[in-house]
Amino acid sequence: MIRSVLIANRGEIACRIIRTARAMGLRTIAVHSDADARALHVREADEAVSIGPAPAAASYLVGARIIEAALATGADAVHPGYGFLSENAEFAEAVMAAGLVWVGAPPSAIRAMGLKDAAKQRMRAAGVPVTPGYDGADQDAASLLDHAEAIGWPVLIKAVAGGGGKGMRLVESRADFAAALDSCRREAAASFGNERVLLEKWISAPRHIEVQVFGDTHGNVVHLFERDCSLQRRHQKVIEEAPAPGMDAATRAAICDAAVRAAQAVDYVGAGTIEFIADGSRGLSADRVFFMEMNTRLQVEHPVTEAITGVDLVEWQLRVAAGEPLPLGQDELAIHGHAVEARLYAEDPARGFLPATGPLELLDWGETPIRIETGVEQGDAVSPFYDPMIAKLVAHGEDRAEAHEHLAAALRDLRVWPVRTNAAFLLACLSDPVVQTGQATTGLIADRGAALTDSGGPGDNEWQVAALALFAPFYGTGEQPLAGPWDQAGGLRLAAPDTMQISVQHHGPGGATELRRMDLAECVYASGTATPVSGRDGDGVLAVRDAQPFLFSLPRFDAGALLAGDGTILAPMPGRVIAVDVADGQAVVAGQRLLVLEAMKMEHALTAPTDGVVTDLQVATGAQVQVDAPLVRVRPAEAPPAAAAAAG
Structure with a gap:
């Protein structure tokens, strides 16, 4: 029996696990680095233990310290979340050797699916369709080139131990192969300590389809249907949804059955994901869907599966780890509606998606009723030491259109400052016509380029909304609006001449400022609201257009405010x-x-x-x-x- 669980992770996934464990009546223990001493997951846990300095290599990746913390606090089990040590077979074995319950995949399954070439060979033997290519032991450069020629250009070179988009190179022709192979091997050796590669036929219109699987210690394995994770930037997922758009019943049955066979082939226990690549050039079809790899852990995007099935996957993990059978059989699982998730990152898309750090002086999720998975609150800070994800925004609807509408509304409601986020980029992705039709491929974001990241500057409406918010308070407020143009002020009474000239300053990127003069009377016709904020530029307001915030203030009368x-x-x-x-x-x-x-x-x-x-x-x-x-x-x-x- 599990009575207490230590979460060997941080951020939103640690908070997510704590929430379910508490609902099950379990005591929760958090671990934290020095940088996370006051983090949300630490505040929410029943107990917390420091495990080292800020860098992950000195804290969250030191398995011995995590096990020491579990033993010292009397924990029964260790849940690794995702990332960090979640797919480390040696850590899993050390946890079990210490007499603790490992809430994760069996070490044997982690090893079996950890190398892409061995995993593909095992899947082929289990009757799971794999991408045409070469995954043999011969790593001679000349031999690999011959295999690439036989496969046909273009070819994808992939590190056998790779992940997260590292150790991958697309090669268009024979002339480019040698340089790409050398580059891929160097990156693979540096990132994974293994320079071996495999070759795959490049799918020209690839869609990323994955299936959630779950096994228990009693020999039961089920699937919880599929997710579409095709919206990616540099092989990193951006927006995920379930079920996959355009998926018919026959194709769903084929790939979900193949996923179950894949899990059974490695005697899988716990939550896992079988990832497929689909040729979307002619729609989804079972004969054009191929196995890529298996993730032997809980996925970042698991909430969309939970939303359409009504299942708490973390609860299932804890129950299965305790030796219980799966709570539901395959016939008891069904799809209800549609769900979509967006990953909100602290980054600046206009500057090449550079990570952003610093205090979250304003963090307002708005009023749209969606699921928020986060590890921060207003007043916390985004650390430079870890992944800069602020939250996952998960929307559910009766159908795909409704789910997307809810997510778009939530992104428009969102207010984050002064940390820059990718909210406007996410909204632009959702608004893309190809995305709306459900035919997006993994190359869409790269193909769109600046069209998804350049939101431009503030328009007339944003200037006017900001001006009204900045200047109206100085003229007082009243319960009843004045007649005439002030009728549009929504109850705001301005005791000022209709021709009042006002100046407002916009603070752009890189410290650039712009000053504009306008008639206050015109501003009452503007739509929207502005949010008061304080920052390094002084007090001001944020006016937002399509999830892009613009900071305005009363003019700073220094050199930047000269008008002559x-x-x-x-x-x-x-x-x-x-x-x-x-x-x-x-x-x-x-x-x-x-x-x-x-x-x-x-x-x-x-x-x-x-x-x-x-x-x-x-x-x-x-x-x-x-x-x-x-x-x-x-x-x-x-x-x-x-x-x-x-x-x-």
Whole structure:
């Protein structure tokens, strides 16, 4: 019997396992690195143990420390989650040797399916269709080239121990083969300590279809239907759904039965996934679906299977590990509706998907009722040490269209700041016409390129929504709107002239700013809302379009807010001068305060844009100024006076 479980993982999957274990009445023990000492999974567990420094190699990948923690806390079982040590046969054996229950695949099955060439040979013997290619022992470069010629170009070179897109090269012709082979072998040796490769026929319109399987210690194996994971970027899954669009009953029966045979061939126990590659050029058909590999663990995308079957796969894992038979037989499993999952990452698609880190000062999931799998809360931070996934957003509907609509709505509702995310990219993928028809292949994202990552800058509506949010509070609010154009303000009462000129500043990437002046009266017709935020640029608001946030603030009256090209600083809005700190002819340095303008119930310091000399000071303390009124000029130090230049 399992009474307590240690989760040998972190982040969202650790929180996911804790949630189910607690519902089953089990005591939960978390492990954490120094960087994760206050992480959400640590806060949610009944007990937590430190296992080392921040780098995973010194903590989450040190099996001995995890086992020590399990024994010290009296844990009965160890659940590895996914990633880290989840498919490490030696770790699994060490866990069991310590007298603990291993909530994972048998070490023999991990080894049997760990090398792609051996796995393909075993699958072929079990009657599972495999991709045409070569997976033999002869690794001579000339021999491999001959096999590639026999297979026919293009050919995919794959490291036998590879995974996650590493150790893979697509070769279009004989002339490119030698260099690609060398590169693949170097990467495979560095990543996996094994430079052996296999060759596969390249499928021109590949779709990634995988089947969830589950076995117990009583000889039972079932499938829980298929998932489509074709939307990938550099072989990393982006959006997954279940069931696969375009899958007919005959093809489903064929590949699901093949998946069960694959699991039976290695006496599989626990949750596993059989991955297939399908030739989608003429739709899905059983004679064009081939085995790729088996993942001997719980998959990241398991929630979509749970959503369509009503099964808690983590509960099944714990029950099977405790020796119980599968809770349901094959005839008791059925598909209900459609589910789709998007992986929300802390990354910047506009900058080549560079990982983003830092505090999550704003993390608002919105009101759309979907399943959120996350390991962070507002106020937490995205660490530079681990995978930058913030959450998995999982939507379910009666059909595919409804599920996609729910996910799209959730992405539009999402508010994350200041960490950049791929939310707009995910929404663009969902909106792609080919995705909507269910015919996406694994190459779609690469083919679309910048069309999916370039969301552009803010439009007129975003400027106006931000302006209304920034300026309206200074004029007060009331329960009843004013008549006329203010009827559109949704109850917001603005005691300001209809022709009020206002300035708003947008903070773009790389610190770039843009200033725009507009009529406040026009802004009440804008649609949407803006969310207040605080950040390094001061207080502001986020206006969002298609999941892309844009930061706006009241103007910062420094060098970036100059509206005249000769060094003259103009009043960006009506106000009163409450301090003048300089005089004509005075030398100043860049950033030095010149005067202070009180506007919109706030004080704003205007500073020198450069080293220079003050000229044309046109205001004194107490002066009322209008928008665009010239206030003061700073002549750069190196520029000669106009009169002297003329005389020269």
